[in-house]
Amino acid sequence: MGPRILVAGMVLLALRVGAAQAQPAAGDGQAVTVRAERDIGFFTGDLVRADVLVPLPGGARLDPASLPAPGPVTYWLDLRGITLTRQGQAVVLHLVYQNFYVALDARRLEIPGFPVRLLGDGVSRDVDVPSWTIGVSPLREVAPPVQEDPKAYLQADRLAPLLDAGRWRMVAGGLMVAAILALLPLAYHRAWGPFRRRAARDFAVAARHLRRLGARGETEAGYLEALLILHRALDGADGRRVLADDLPAFLDRHPLFAPLRAGLETFFQASRQAFFGSAPARARHQLPFKDVQGLGRSLAAAERGRP
Amino acid sequence: MRHAFSLVLTGLPIALTVAALSAAVWALHLSAGNRAIAALKANRDVAVAADAPPPVVLARMEFLIRQDRLTEAQPLAEALDGRADPRLRDDAHYNLANAWLRRGLDLITQGKVDAAGPFVVLARQEYRRALTLAPDDWDAKFNLDVASRLIRDFPAFERTVGDTGQVDRKRLWTDIPGTPRGGP
Numbered sequence: 110m111g112p113r114i115l116v117a118g119m120v121l122l123a124l125r126v127g128a129a130q131a132q133p134a135a136g137d138g139q140a141v142t143v144r145a146e147r148d149i150g151f152f153t154g155d156l157v158r159a160d161v162l163v164p165l166p167g168g169a170r171l172d173p174a175s176l177p178a179p180g181p182v183t184y185w186l187d188l189r190g191i192t193l194t195r196q197g198q199a200v201v202l203h204l205v206y207q208n209f210y211v212a213l214d215a216r217r218l219e220i221p222g223f224p225v226r227l228l229g230d231g232v233s234r235d236v237d238v239p240s241w242t243i244g245v246s247p248l249r250e251v252a253p254p255v256q257e258d259p260k261a262y263l264q265a266d267r268l269a270p271l272l273d274a275g276r277w278r279m280v281a282g283g284l285m286v287a288a289i290l291a292l293l294p295l296a297y298h299r300a301w302g303p304f305r306r307r308a309a310r311d312f313a314v315a316a317r318h319l320r321r322l323g324a325r326g327e328t329e330a331g332y333l334e335a336l337l338i339l340h341r342a343l344d345g346a347d348g349r350r351v352l353a354d355d356l357p358a359f360l361d362r363h364p365l366f367a368p369l370r371a372g373l374e375t376f377f378q379a380s381r382q383a384f385f386g387s388a389p390a391r392a393r394h395q396l397p398f399k400d401v402q403g404l405g406r407s408l409a410a411a412e413r414g415r416p
Numbered sequence: 417m418r419h420a421f422s423l424v425l426t427g428l429p430i431a432l433t434v435a436a437l438s439a440a441v442w443a444l445h446l447s448a449g450n451r452a453i454a455a456l457k458a459n460r461d462v463a464v465a466a467d468a469p470p471p472v473v474l475a476r477m478e479f480l481i482r483q484d485r486l487t488e489a490q491p492l493a494e495a496l497d498g499r500a501d502p503r504l505r506d507d508a509h510y511n512l513a514n515a516w517l518r519r520g521l522d523l524i525t526q527g528k529v530d531a532a533g534p535f536v537v538l539a540r541q542e543y544r545r546a547l548t549l550a551p552d553d554w555d556a557k558f559n560l561d562v563a564s565r566l567i568r569d570f571p572a573f574e575r576t577v578g579d580t581g582q583v584d585r586k587r588l589w590t591d592i593p594g595t596p597r598g599g600p
Contacts, residue, residue, distance in 0.1 A: 153564075154547035154557045187548070207551060209544055211564035248561045259521045262562045264555035266481070266511045269457075269474035270504075272450050277443035284436035291429040298425050 140164070141238055149244035156189070157206040157220070161238050164199045169229030171200050177223045185210040186220065202238070212245040308415070312408040315342035319405045327398050329389050335401045336380050336392075342408070353377035365414050372404045445469075466492070470500035474508055481515040489515065493542075506550040513542030513556070517563050524566070536567045 145159040163171060171193070179188045190205045202225075210218060222240035226233050256262055297304045318338050322331055343351045343359070351359050356377060360367050379396035383389045396404075446469070453475040455462045464476040473492050480489040493508040500508075520535035543560035546553055 152557055153560055154551050154553065156551050189548075207548065209547070209560075211561050213565075248557055259525060260518050263514055263517065264558050266478070266514050267507045267555070269453060269478050269507075270471050271453055272446040272469055272471050274443050274446035274450055277439055277446055281436050281439035281443050284432055284439055288429050288432035288436055291432050295425045295429055298422070 141236060143239060143241045145241065145243070148242065149246075151208045151210075151243050151245045152248050153209055153211045153245075155208050157208055157243055159204045159206070159220075159241070161202040161204060162196070162199050163202065163225060163227075163236060163238070165227065165229075166198075167229060169227040172226040172228050172233065175224065175226035175235075176202070182206070182221060185218070208243070208245060210245045212247045213251060215244060215246045217242045217244050309345060310409070310412055311342040311345035312405065312412040315339055316402070316405040316409040319402045323398065323402055329393075332389060332393055332398055332401075333383060335398060336376075336383055339376065339401065339405060339408075340380065342405070346412070353381060365411050366408065369404070369407055369411060372400075372407065376401070376404055464492075466495045467499075470496055470504045473500075474504060474511075477508055477511060481511060484515075484519075486512070486515050486519065502549045506546045506553055506556070509542045509546040509549065510553065510556050510559075513539045513546060513563075514559060516542060517559065520563075520566070533567060536563055539563045540567070 141164070142162045143159055144162065145157070151157060165171065173193075176191055176193075177188060179190055182188050185208065187207045187209065188204065189207050190203075192203045194201050194203065206220065208218075219240050219242050222238045224235040224237050226235055253262065296302050300306065315338050319335055322335055322338070325331065340351075347359055347362065356370075356373055360370060360373075366373070375396050379392040382395065383392035386392075449469045449472045452462050452464065452468070452472050456464075456472075456475040456479040459479065459482070461479070462476070464472055466473070468476075473496055477489045477492050480486070480492070489512055493505075493512050496505050496508050516535045517539035520532040520539060523529075523532035523535065540560060540563045543556050543563060546556040547560065550556070
C-alpha cells in the first residue's frame with residue numbers, strides 16, 4: 110500500500126451490491142472512493158482527514174446543498190470542515206473529522222457514509238459516499254498505577270502567561286530614536302539648533318592672519334596690511350565701516366571690547382598717520398607690529414566672551 | 417517639488433513621534449495588565465473587565481479556580497472565545513475542565529458518586545472544547561481519558577445540532593447532566 114491507504118476495497122464491493130438502484134447509470138466503471146491518509150492509530154481529539162472522489166458522469170455536477178454540514182456526526186465524531194476541488198471528470202471532497210472516542214483498547218469504528226446529489230440534464234440522482242472505518246487507540250494503560258489521591262492522575266493546569274510589554278517598550282524606544290534621527294534633516298533644512306549659523310569670529314581670523322603675516326618678516330607693506338586686516342575685522346564685527354570717530358559708538362554697541370578702548374584708540378591714531386598722514390614710519394613707532402598682533406589677540410580673546 | 421520635500425521632512429518626524437507615543441502607551445497598557453496578572457497570582461482579588469487582555473482574563477480565571485469559584489470562572493472562558501487566540505482559549509477551557517474534574521474527583525473520594533457526575537460531564541465538555549480549539553493538546557487528551565473512565569459517553573446521549581434532535585417525551589430529562597452551565 111502506498112502513502113495513502115485505499116480503504117475503499119470492501120466499500121467498492123458494497124457499492125456494487127447495495128447501490129445498484131442508487132446508480133442507474135452504472136457501468137461507467139467508476140465508483141465513489143474514499144482515500145484516507147491513514148486508518149489506524151487515532152487518539153481522542155485527533156483529526157481524521159479523508160478525500161472522497163466522486164465521479165461526475167456525463168457533465169453532471171454536485172449539488173452543494175446535499176453535502177453534510179459541519180457539526181457533530183455521532184456522539185464521538187465531529188465533522189469540522191468540508192471543501193471541494195474539481196479533478197477532471199470528478200469532484201474531490203476533502204473531509205476533516207475530529208475523533209472524540211476515548212478508547213480502552215484498540216478497536217475499529219465506522220465513520221458513517223452520506224448521500225450526495227448529482228445534478229445534470231434536469232435529473233438529479235443520489236450517490237452514496239460509503240462508510241469507512243478507522244482504528245482508534247487507547248492513550249493510557251487500562252489499569253494505571255494506583256494513586257493515593259485520584260487528582261494525581263491529572264495533567265497539571267497551565268499557568269497564565271505574562272503580556273509582552275518589553276517588546277513594545279523596545280518598539281517605542283526604536284521609533285523614538287528614529288523620530289530623533291528624522292528630526293536631524295529637518296533641523297538642518299530649517300537651520301534649527303546645532304545647524305543655526307554661528308556669528309563669525311572675525312577677530313580670531315584676523316589674529317591668525319596677523320600671526321602668519323608676522324612669520325613672513327616685518328616690512329612696511331606688511332605693516333600696512335596688518336592695519337588693514339584689523340580694520341576689516343572691526344568692520345566685520347560691527348557689520349559696517351568703523352572709522353576712528355565711530356569708535357565710541359562701536360564700543361557702545363559691543364561693550365565686550367570696552368576694556369580695549371585705549372589700545373583701539375592708539376590703533377586708530379596709528380592708522381590715520383599711516384594712511385592719511387603718509388607717515389608709516391611714525392605710525393610703526395607709535396604702534397609697533399608686535400602691538401598690532403597683541404591687539405588682535407586681545408580682541409580675539411574678548412570676542413570669545415560672546416556665543 | 418520643494419514643497420513636497422519640506423512636507424516629507426516635516427511629516428516624517430511627526431509621524432514617527434506619534435507612532436512612538438502610541439507604542440509607548442500600548443506598552444504602558446500591557447505593563448498595567450502584567451501588574452494585574454502578578455497581583456492575581458499573588459492571590460489578590462483584582463477585578464478584571466471582560467474585555468481586558470486575554471492573559472489577564474486567564475490569570476483571573478486561574479485565581480477564581482484557586483478560590484474554587486468555578487461558576488464565576490466559566491463565563492470568562494466563554495468571553496475569551498470571541499476574541500483570544502486559539503491557544504489561550506484552549507488553556508482557558510483546559511484549566512476550567514481540570515477544575516470541574518477535580519471537584520468531581522473530590523466528591524467521588526467523599527463517596528458522593530451521584531453528586532460527582534455532573535461535574536465530570538462538565539469537565540468532559542470543556543476538554544472537548546479545548547480539543548476542538550487545539551487538536552494536538554496532549555494534556556487535554558490525557559485528562560479527557562481520565563474523565564471518560566469515570567463516566568463513559570453513551571450513544572443514547574447523541575449530540576445534535578439545531579432542530580435535528582428528536583425529543584422522546586418519556587425521556588425528556590434523562591440526559592440533562594445536572595447543574596445548568598453559566599447561569600447567574
